Amino acid sequence: MADSTGARTPLMAGNWKMNINHVEAVHLVQKLSWTLQDKKHDFERVEVAVLPPFTDLRSVQTLVDGDRMKIRYGAQDVSKYDAGAYTGEISAAMLAKLGCTYVLTGHSERRQYHHEDDALVNAKTVKALEAGLTPIVCVGEGLEIRKADGHVDHCLGQLDAALAGLKPDDVRKLVIAYEPVWAIGTGEVATPEDAQEVIAAIRSRIEETISPSVADSVRILYGGSVKMASAGGIMAQPDVDGCLVGGASLQVDEFAGICRYLDLQLGYSS
Numbered sequence: 303m304a305d306s307t308g309a310r311t312p313l314m315a316g317n318w319k320m321n322i323n324h325v326e327a328v329h330l331v332q333k334l335s336w337t338l339q340d341k342k343h344d345f346e347r348v349e350v351a352v353l354p355p356f357t358d359l360r361s362v363q364t365l366v367d368g369d370r371m372k373i374r375y376g377a378q379d380v381s382k383y384d385a386g387a388y389t390g391e392i393s394a395a396m397l398a399k400l401g402c403t404y405v406l407t408g409h410s411e412r413r414q415y416h417h418e419d420d421a422l423v424n425a426k427t428v429k430a431l432e433a434g435l436t437p438i439v440c441v442g443e444g445l446e447i448r449k450a451d452g453h454v455d456h457c458l459g460q461l462d463a464a465l466a467g468l469k470p471d472d473v474r475k476l477v478i479a480y481e482p483v484w485a486i487g488t489g490e491v492a493t494p495e496d497a498q499e500v501i502a503a504i505r506s507r508i509e510e511t512i513s514p515s516v517a518d519s520v521r522i523l524y525g526g527s528v529k530m531a532s533a534g535g536i537m538a539q540p541d542v543d544g545c546l547v548g549g550a551s552l553q554v555d556e557f558a559g560i561c562r563y564l565d566l567q568l569g570y571s572s
């Protein structure tokens with residue numbers, strides 16, 4: 303997504319993971335909206351989204367629609383199936399009906415705890431696109447791969463597999479998130495230069511394999527222990543278009559501060 307000048311619009315997406323019930327979700331989104339409105343946040347300049355658990359989505363939809371909030375929302379997972387006897391699964395069409403804009407695919411916790419492989423990530427990404435959702439496709443390396451200096455190749459391999467068979471116009475619609483697994487929930491943030499290295503490599507790969515214009519428009523986020531204090535440095539990198547925020551998105555003041563990284567850099571009140 304780009305603004306009227308063609309620049310990529312930064313996206314701050316809060317992945318709540320398995321936290322916050324539907325009652326708490328209403329309070330959190332309401333408070334986030336108030337906080338950002340109070341600070342006159344420009345949602346056209348920095349887009350804000352939350353990714354609650356499935357059970358919260360209807361409540362979040364009702365609140366966002368009812369109060370005409372500019373906060374977008376989405377889900378943390380989606381089925382590769384359309385419908386049928388798949389107990390526990392949630393289809394892309396169900397998420398679209400709930401007004402979701404985004405859905406995560408390939409998050410490292412799905413890969414680790416649910417053994418999701420690259421082919422499944424690709425299938426889920428395709429289903430999300432077919433339903434009109436924007437997949438946020440996650441890639442990232444573990445610590446051993448990073449120590450062996452294989453991180454760029456590893457992430458590009460995951461990227462190629464996730465995007466297999468997609469048309470250029472579909473790739474253009476995606477958001478991609480680089481999340482080094484060793485930096486997730488550990489407090490260990492990759493340096494801004496670490497984030498830039500891999501994200502620039504992802505953009506170059508899309509330029510080579512899809513097209514320069516798609517590479518120029520696709521948004522690529524960084525995720526992994528992002529906090530209000532670290533967001534500005536990460537966002538100063540030329541290829542970083544936003545953050546996928548876990549733990550800090552559960553604290554309204556932290557997440558609002560991340561969304562307001564531009565204002566805070568300019569010294570406006572926090």
Ligand SMILES: O=C[C@H](O)COP(=O)(O)O
Nearest residue numbers: 317486487526527548549
């Ligand atoms: O989806 C979000 C990431 O896994 C980052 O989580 P974190 O900010 O708690 O490290």
